[in-house]
Amino acid sequence: MPPRTLAALAHALSVAPDLDAALLALADAAAEVDRFAQIALVRFDAKRGMLVDRLVPSGDGVTRQPLETTFDHLPTRERIAVAAGSGFVDFGDHSDEYAPLFALDKLPDVGWLSLRGIRFDGQLTAIIVLYEARKFFGARSSERILPAVALFDLAFVRFAEHEARQEAVVTLEDVTQRVHAEYEKKLAMLELQLFRAADAQPGADPERIVALERELARAVEETRRATKRADAVEATVGAAVEQLEKAHIELHRRSEALRQKTRTMYLIDRVLTLDATTRDPSEMVNALLTLVGDDMGAQRCSLLLHLPDEHTLYLAASRGLVPNVPTGYRIQFGSGVAGKVAATREPLLVSDVSEAKSHPLLHDEFFTTGSFISFPLVYHDALVGVVNLSNRTMHGIFVEEDIERVRGLGLVMALVATQARLADRLLESLDVG
16 A cells, blocks of 8 residues: 555544544545455454444445344354454455355455454454455455554544443443432431331330331441442442553554654655656755655754765755755864764764753754754765754654664665765766865
8 A cells, every 4th residue: 555545544544533434534545455345344242242233334424234143153263363353364265155244245256355353452343344356466455455454443442442431431320320329219218217107106116116227227338338339330440441541542652653654654655756756866865854854853954965085074955954054065074963973973862952052062053952863874884974853843852762763764865865876966966076
């Protein structure tokens, strides 16, 4: 699946208000891969072992169809693999035999049936069903949409957590209200009987009054115990809700990490595509700088290339620098931040803002505020250049983990710059010798 589609799907799933909207987004992504494939979401009731209903994207909405079919109808090997929820399970030559189990329309030719289980809270909750026409050449649709289904899996779990949290709260409120209402009613009736007995004539039976008082005392004690049990249930549900909230936070973190990786894939794809379609060195160096600058959220960044056969760097591309630093500006190895990084070939990171303000290297014209990263670009032990990043978006700071991200992007930049001979070609276009 092209990264552009994957990035769009990640955004669509992150803003989807409900499961139907998320399923429609997945269907759109699947249609870009194979517009004839059938895709559906089947919900599974683990307590009964039943396939409950089927959700099918249809136009701008989702249609629901009851199934009420036992999960045991699937072959044992495939059933175990689907319940594990690791990836698509292929039914091979038996695909057309089991497709009617999920109320799928018969294909004109031989089809491929693939199922992928979705697990929540340690058990199978739903199944993604994909039914495609068999192909003799090229990759299968189930392989191509696997990243999209993984994104949908995250969105499904998010909705399942929200639903479980609401159900827990409603259950707690119902139990508490029912217990209190029941015992308050019983207590009121006993008090009424006691008052009537106390107001009776002197000839009233004192043993009856004592018995009513004891029964009232027992009712009060039962009410106290019921209240205690209700408090225990509330505490248990509260702990469960807290666990769900923690799980939701972790899911959000994983979703953000996946969204970042998706954006990185898209940026790398754009650079590689441009490398294959343009011969303009200026356009290429700007694309390389955009790759690392956008991915790291740096408002001020620069790319310096190694001047061939010299211990010198020259400014190839920049964003956010002061106007008096022109393209082609040269820096000797060992001079300033970039020069020192080029000489040592070791990345430099300043995270702490207070440290950054007093850092001796910040007299360099390329760094003026905040934390920064200066990273050497090396390919096959040869220095290709240096990339500088600072002024992170939203006043953010760079940390150790960012060095590893820049390292991966730097490998792509060094590879493209070397293969395209950007240092020589850009130098010739700038006419700086």
